[in-house]
Amino acid sequence: MAQKLPDIHKKALAPIDMVRYSGASGDFNEIHTVPKVARSKGFKEPIAHGMLLMGWAADALDEWFPGRKLSKFTVRFVGMAHAGEAFIIEGMLTTDNAGELQIKDASGTGKLVGSFELA
């Protein structure tokens, strides 16, 4: 029954993508954009907003299921995403209207795992 969905390859994340998402979302937490603040908080460099990855995952659902609306969408942020990394979104349909997805970097390290139900 489970049906694999086509992998979606994202181009490498650029620092400006995090700046742009900060402005668009209003989430100006400086660990996403200011290297000095990120380092002072124990990160080696700025980390991407979790909600930037969840937004990508929503875009993947739009590509996999054009014209379908969501009824539930749940994600867990399992790893930090940084500029310079490219990502793959993988998905699996487990029933007629529900499934799972994940975002990994090129080395296979997980960044986001989630589940969804279509309306």
Added chain:
Amino acid sequence: MNQEFHYAPFRVEAGKIREFALALGLRNPVYFNKEAALDAGYRDIPAPPTYTTVIDFWNELDFYQLFKAWGLDPNDILHGEQSFEYEKDIISGDVISAKSVLTDRFDKKDKRFYQIETTYRNQENEVVRIGRATLIERREQHGAEIAGHS
């Protein structure tokens, strides 16, 4: 516990949806083009599935004030989990009110976890979305990076 926070009512606008959709690289034309939105059965441009973040942050009474009211430093907060239930569409022109409730708080090792449930209602007082977030407060800044984003 039992902490509540009310966001200011927020008007959803097509230009802000467009900016948000561009920042995420969304490709569905319904977020950019009213004709496409009408063709897809919406009455105007719809908000994308994660748009409630904009309501949380670009608001007169916003998430930063929630952090302050609850005694949190936003730069110490990571986002562990997020879920949404979609009850009705959020459409350009809607005015969305939101209320956050702290539903649980617990400590695990050097981290404090906050579970926050936010209910979003439109101008008709209909529930449009329910968001549930797990936020992680890092109380020890010198360790290795932990799982979770902000």
